[in-house]
Amino acid sequence: MKFARLFARLFGAIALAASAAVFAQQPIKIGLSMPQTGPLGGGGKAALLALQMWRDDVNAKGGMLGRKVELISYDDQGNPALTPGIYTKLLDIDKVDLLIAPYGTVPTAPLMPLVKQRGLLLMGNFSFQVNHTVKHDMWFNNAPWADASSWFDGFFLASKGLNGKTVAFLAADQEFAQNLVGGAKEQAKKLGLKTVYEQNYPPATVDFSAMMRAIRASKPDMVFVASYPGDSVAIVRAVNEVGVGPSVKLFGGGMVGLQFTPIMESLGSQLNGIVNYTSFAPGMDFPGIKDFFDRYAKKAGDAKVDPLGFYLPPFNYAIGQMLEQAVGATKSLDHKKLAEYLRKNEMKTIVGPIAFGPDGERAKPVVPMIQFRGVVDKNLDQFRQPGKQFIVYPSQYKSGEVTPFSSK
Amino acid sequence: MFSFDLLFDAIVFGLLLGCFYAAVSIGLSVSFGLLDVPHIAHPAFVVLGSYGTYLLGTYGMDPIVSGITLMPLFFLFGVLVYRFYYETFEKRGGDAGVRGLAFFFGVAFIVEVSLILGFGVDQRMVEASYIGKSLTLGEMRIPIRMLVAFGMALILTVSLTLYLSRTFTGRAIKAVAQDEPALRLMGANPVRIKQWAFGIATAVAALAGALLIIIGPVEPGMGRVYIGRTFCVVVLAGLGSMSGTLVAGLILGVSESIVLTLLGASWAPAVSFGLLLIVLGLRPQGLFGR
Numbered sequence: 001m002k003f004a005r006l007f008a009r010l011f012g013a014i015a016l017a018a019s020a021a022v023f024a025q026q027p028i029k030i031g032l033s034m035p036q037t038g039p040l041g042g043g044g045k046a047a048l049l050a051l052q053m054w055r056d057d058v059n060a061k062g063g064m065l066g067r068k069v070e071l072i073s074y075d076d077q078g079n080p081a082l083t084p085g086i087y088t089k090l091l092d093i094d095k096v097d098l099l100i101a102p103y104g105t106v107p108t109a110p111l112m113p114l115v116k117q118r119g120l121l122l123m124g125n126f127s128f129q130v131n132h133t134v135k136h137d138m139w140f141n142n143a144p145w146a147d148a149s150s151w152f153d154g155f156f157l158a159s160k161g162l163n164g165k166t167v168a169f170l171a172a173d174q175e176f177a178q179n180l181v182g183g184a185k186e187q188a189k190k191l192g193l194k195t196v197y198e199q200n201y202p203p204a205t206v207d208f209s210a211m212m213r214a215i216r217a218s219k220p221d222m223v224f225v226a227s228y229p230g231d232s233v234a235i236v237r238a239v240n241e242v243g244v245g246p247s248v249k250l251f252g253g254g255m256v257g258l259q260f261t262p263i264m265e266s267l268g269s270q271l272n273g274i275v276n277y278t279s280f281a282p283g284m285d286f287p288g289i290k291d292f293f294d295r296y297a298k299k300a301g302d303a304k305v306d307p308l309g310f311y312l313p314p315f316n317y318a319i320g321q322m323l324e325q326a327v328g329a330t331k332s333l334d335h336k337k338l339a340e341y342l343r344k345n346e347m348k349t350i351v352g353p354i355a356f357g358p359d360g361e362r363a364k365p366v367v368p369m370i371q372f373r374g375v376v377d378k379n380l381d382q383f384r385q386p387g388k389q390f391i392v393y394p395s396q397y398k399s400g401e402v403t404p405f406s407s408k
Numbered sequence: 409m410f411s412f413d414l415l416f417d418a419i420v421f422g423l424l425l426g427c428f429y430a431a432v433s434i435g436l437s438v439s440f441g442l443l444d445v446p447h448i449a450h451p452a453f454v455v456l457g458s459y460g461t462y463l464l465g466t467y468g469m470d471p472i473v474s475g476i477t478l479m480p481l482f483f484l485f486g487v488l489v490y491r492f493y494y495e496t497f498e499k500r501g502g503d504a505g506v507r508g509l510a511f512f513f514g515v516a517f518i519v520e521v522s523l524i525l526g527f528g529v530d531q532r533m534v535e536a537s538y539i540g541k542s543l544t545l546g547e548m549r550i551p552i553r554m555l556v557a558f559g560m561a562l563i564l565t566v567s568l569t570l571y572l573s574r575t576f577t578g579r580a581i582k583a584v585a586q587d588e589p590a591l592r593l594m595g596a597n598p599v600r601i602k603q604w605a606f607g608i609a610t611a612v613a614a615l616a617g618a619l620l621i622i623i624g625p626v627e628p629g630m631g632r633v634y635i636g637r638t639f640c641v642v643v644l645a646g647l648g649s650m651s652g653t654l655v656a657g658l659i660l661g662v663s664e665s666i667v668l669t670l671l672g673a674s675w676a677p678a679v680s681f682g683l684l685l686i687v688l689g690l691r692p693q694g695l696f697g698r
Contacts, residue, residue: 037629041530042529044529045528200673201668202677204633205676206428206624211673217413234624237551237624262530270540304527306530
């Protein structure tokens with residue numbers, strides 16, 4: 001009997017030790033949804049590829065806290081109706097340890113109440129002002145912008161030399177575009193610019209010729225556009241065909257999509273003159289970025305994603321780097337501790353040092369404004385050189401002044 | 409901000425856009441309007457046609473020529489799809505309509521996912537000498553791509569109308585829609601006629617796809633956007649009326665364009681279904697339905 005008890009205890013102890021060892025080797029699960037289809041799918045695929053590159057890099061170095069890192073990702077189609085369900089599944093069924101937000105404002109917005117309620121750290125992914133009203137203190141956005149003004153200040157500052165006095169606004173009827181254009185309108189008012197035309201257009205607008213004609217009729221000096229990828233292409237085409245009139249000296253601002261390589265390549269010379277925001281353009285240099293792009297280019301070809309990947313991929317890699325630093329420094333996966341670390345420390349990433357303000361957005365936002373210049377048709381490699389996306393803002397990266405837009 | 413110039417512009421652009429809407433819908437007018445097949449995958453087939461056009465475009469082929477080249481291939485594809493649908497759903501009768509709806513939903517998703525796997529999710533465009541240029545008429549500038557789409561749409565609609573009213577097979581297709589047992593009594597095989605008609609509807613989708621990618625960039629999920637619009641045009645026209653489809657497309661295009669220019673773009677999507685409600689309220693059989 002004694003022997004049997006001893007045996008049972010011994011067996012129990014061995015089992016416990018074995019399970020602890022297994023537990024220690026369980027990977028750290030990082031959960032996210034990412035648009036792989038739908039209008040934001042192009043950007044989402046490239047972003048996910050960069051996160052996978054970071055995962056492979058960190059695992060090659062032995063993982064985090066001695067555990068391998070695993071990414072669990074689902075396609076959200078960029079659809080805000082799907083993301084709350086996906087993140088609930090990630091938390092309650094997949095039992096992920098850390099969360100990264102999907103790419104984009106619209107799919108991220110409905111997640112904010114969820115993470116606030118549960119007190120979770122959420123690494124933002126190029127969304128815009130989603131924490132503006134929720135005020136969650138464990139939200140950290142990788143995007144180079146902060147509030148609305150950080151986005152369009154560059155655009156309006158660029159207009160100073162052009163002596164613009166009147167402005168037209170064209171914006172998609174979507175959360176992101178409306179947030180952006182709302183702020184831009186206020187800023188225009190402060191600067192004493194007169195609004196001569198404003199139009200919100202619904203998703204799935206087929207042709208923008210009618211709006212271009214209306215803009216031409218209102219004779220603005222500047223046109224601020226806040227659009228999503230499909231619309232951006234259609235708008236650029238309509239501008240080239242129908243024209244916005246000779247009065248317009250500055251055109252662009254917040255056009256999502258003109259940063260994506262396939263779109264830039266297809267539109268080619270039609271882009272010339274447009275001034276638009278971006279996150280990265282050749283000519284900006286940070287430690288590690290060249291190595292990243294070299295490795296990314298090889299993988300992007302196989303994965304059929306954005307071959308240059310300037311816009312989202314390095315910033316997604318940076319999310320991984322920030323998590324790696326925070327987990328490494330706090331030696332913990334506790335969301336509160338990680339959030340505190342992220343709030344108080346400057347992160348070193350391949351897109352430069354990142355420090356966060358109290359709202360989890362960049363403490364020092366830097367949204368480069370570029371002007372397309374000398375772009376020719378059917379040439380992808382031209383965009384690798386500095387100058388095709390001529391940096392006109394901010395001063396630390398600036399290559400020169402804006403030249404006036406010229407349209408029929 | 410109202411001016412007669414803008415209104416006139418809006419009408420011209422509306423006509424161009426309307427013809428394009430008609431071209432995208434006319435295949436559905438055959439498959440849904442005449443054959444009573446709940447072909448919800450029609451817009452997905454149109455997008456498939458766009459990708460076919462894109463693919464041939466990479467070899468330097470003109471989009472319109474590509475669209476026409478794809479038509480026989482799409483015809484065969486349509487015949488196969490209908491045959492499968494007939495054997496698995498229609499033949500069994502009962503609630504074939506509802507199950508057919510599920511079937512074509514499935515087909516639409518398969519097409520979309522196949523396109524994503526094959527081409528990725530990025531938007532695709534084509535290049536042609538008439539894309540990116542415009543025709544100047546006084547103060548008005550009309551994109552040539554819109555004119556090309558307008559012309560092709562017009563040719564497509566007129567030839568389909570003539571085919572259905574002047575040829576033997578065309579009349580048989582109309583007959584199968586009206587009275588299937590009577591056609592059987594005449595010694596014709598309604599299933600083969602329907603198969604043929606579905607093939608034509610799918611072939612037309614190939615050319616409509618070429619027009620779609622000429623008008624603007626295309627991505628795999630784009631078909632969903634057109635489900636509402638195409639069904640609206642077909643129902644507004646009166647099921648199975650080809651000339652009605654053209655008129656309904658034009659009405660939709662012009663009213664969308666006027667609303668967009670004068671009232672604001674946000675109201676434009678409400679136009680199609682608003683019009684549909686009004687027409688169905690006053691004339692339940694549609695504008696040209698009998």
